[in-house]
Amino acid sequence: MNDTPYYERHVFLCTNEREGGRACCSQLGAGDALARCKERVKALGLSGSGQTRVNSSGCLDRCEMGPTLVVYPEGTWYSYVSLEDIDDIVDQHLARGEVVERLRI
Numbered sequence: 159m160n161d162t163p164y165y166e167r168h169v170f171l172c173t174n175e176r177e178g179g180r181a182c183c184s185q186l187g188a189g190d191a192l193a194r195c196k197e198r199v200k201a202l203g204l205s206g207s208g209q210t211r212v213n214s215s216g217c218l219d220r221c222e223m224g225p226t227l228v229v230y231p232e233g234t235w236y237s238y239v240s241l242e243d244i245d246d247i248v249d250q251h252l253a254r255g256e257v258v259e260r261l262r263i
């Protein structure tokens with residue numbers, strides 16, 4: 159068995175949509191954020207085996223802190239406001255391994 163992880167980093171970005179008034183990431187721009195994250199990871203040549211995978215996820219159960227994403231294996235949680243925040247997460251954390259402290263939750 160190969161112990162090397164298939165992906166160096168795995169991003170789960172919540173795109174959950176909920177009815178009934180409780181906060182959800184979909185209401186806060188998660189769809190656009192997911193598209194931006196995937197595009198930027200690909201544009202920087204970070205995607206694929208041995209590198210980074212970006213997946214949409216269902217509710218990560220931190221809705222009131224949202225919109226949320228989490229990066230593994232570090233287990234670093236982020237919230238974001240703008241697409242530029244997503245760019246910073248990609249450029250700093252995914253490309254260079256540096257946590258973006260200002261967006262950490």
Ligand code: FES
Nearest residue numbers: 172183217218221
């Ligand atoms: S809806 Fe995104 S964390 Fe719950």
